[in-house]
Amino acid sequence: MKQLLIAGAIGIASGVLLHALGICPIVKRIWTPAWVLFSGGCCFWLLALFYYLIDVAGNRVWAFPLVVVGMNSIAIYCLVHLIDRFIVTSLYTHLGHGPFQIFGPAYEQLLIGFVTLAVFYLILRWMYNRKLFIRV
Incomplete structure (x- = not known):
């Protein structure tokens, strides 16, 4: 879980950094590299959340x-x-x-x-x- 959270933070930070520095904007429509990194980081965090809720905490019914x-x-x-x-x-x-x-x-x-x-x-x-x- 720690690795998923770290990977998510790196992806989100990298995407935001590319956008903030003006290297590459975060644009979903054309799938810029900044968007790929940002959305990938969000996906890692969601995966960590679902892993925790379903596998670690055992909340499977929902x-x-x-x-x-x-x-x-x-x-x-x-x-x-x-x-x-x-x-x-x-x-x-x-x-x-x-x-x-x-x-x-x-x-x-x-x-x-x-x-x-x-x-x-x-x-x-x-x-x-x-x-x-x-x-x-």
């Missing part, structure tokens, strides 16, 4: 949805890129825009995204229960 998604990460990647528009269009066709504007029009995209994620999760849960795992 992580089961992450296990379901992680066991078929290739499937979720393909689903998102292949049928996301179909699911959104189907939801709008069968339910209309009303249910997704319950908190106002500003939150419509957030709610449709949440429902789409729930549909993807149900597909992955079905695959998990039947032990259907896509591997390379």
